[in-house]
Amino acid sequence: MAPALLLVPAALASFILAFGTGVEFVRFTSLRPLLGGVPESGPGVRQGWLAALQDRSILAPLAWDLGLLLLFVGQHSLMATEKVKAWSSRYFGVLQRSLYVACTALALQLVMRYWEPVPRGPVLWEVRAEPWATWVPLLCFVLHIISWLLIFSILLIFDYAELMGLKQVYYHVLGLGEPLALKSPRALRLFAHLRHPVCVELLTVLWVVPSLGTDRLLLALLLTLYLGLAHGLDQQDLQYLQVQLQRKLHLLSRPQDTEAE
Numbered sequence: 001m002a003p004a005l006l007l008v009p010a011a012l013a014s015f016i017l018a019f020g021t022g023v024e025f026v027r028f029t030s031l032r033p034l035l036g037g038v039p040e041s042g043p044g045v046r047q048g049w050l051a052a053l054q055d056r057s058i059l060a061p062l063a064w065d066l067g068l069l070l071l072f073v074g075q076h077s078l079m080a081t082e083k084v085k086a087w088s089s090r091y092f093g094v095l096q097r098s099l100y101v102a103c104t105a106l107a108l109q110l111v112m113r114y115w116e117p118v119p120r121g122p123v124l125w126e127v128r129a130e131p132w133a134t135w136v137p138l139l140c141f142v143l144h145i146i147s148w149l150l151i152f153s154i155l156l157i158f159d160y161a162e163l164m165g166l167k168q169v170y171y172h173v174l175g176l177g178e179p180l181a182l183k184s185p186r187a188l189r190l191f192a193h194l195r196h197p198v199c200v201e202l203l204t205v206l207w208v209v210p211s212l213g214t215d216r217l218l219l220a221l222l223l224t225l226y227l228g229l230a231h232g233l234d235q236q237d238l239q240y241l242q243v244q245l246q247r248k249l250h251l252l253s254r255p256q257d258t259e260a261e
Helices: 006-034 056-078 082-113 132-157 166-173 184-192 199-206 212-231 235-253
Strands: none
Touching: 006 082, 006 132, 006 166, 006 235, 056 082, 056 212, 082 166, 132 199, 199 212
């Protein structure tokens, strides 16, 4: 039992890293472009698209940002392949999912901490005229809040503890086996088709901004392409999701029995 209990701190450390990275990702994708921070397109002379393609001061940070994104996409995709999962399961056992989550969090941390804004680059759109300069950022802020709330709700359906690798370690310590072995065939079918259960909401966060600068455009384009390639739901999966959501809402809205025994 002692060696098994040593797995718990490792799984908890991975979970804490992933949770902190998720909070930082909200700041990076929503709070920074909506509330200030590093400006998407700062003051000064902005170049046109053709001129920007010849300006090394714009191309260099874009190439750096592209490299960071490719590092994240490569890590996230490579470690999700069956061959790598089999190798990591062989050497790390029940911590395989926690290892994947921790590596993904570290790759995303690299993207966010070393991201290079391009303030002098061209912008695809930017709201300046009133009253749109006041109302459009507010509308974007509301849509971002709704999107993140939906993301949280969807993660509840997908069993957040299992996605983060905590449930696998918990079941292993108690001798209950693999959590996926207890899933229904419909749930296993859904997990096989869907690697990213929050595609629409993440796309809203990426694209719905009052100012879409060059580096933000690169971020939105590459992650949109990646999410699109990883998204493979069909009608049966959508029906299963709808049933699970209704079941969760029913459990949450059911009045608690407060009668004294």
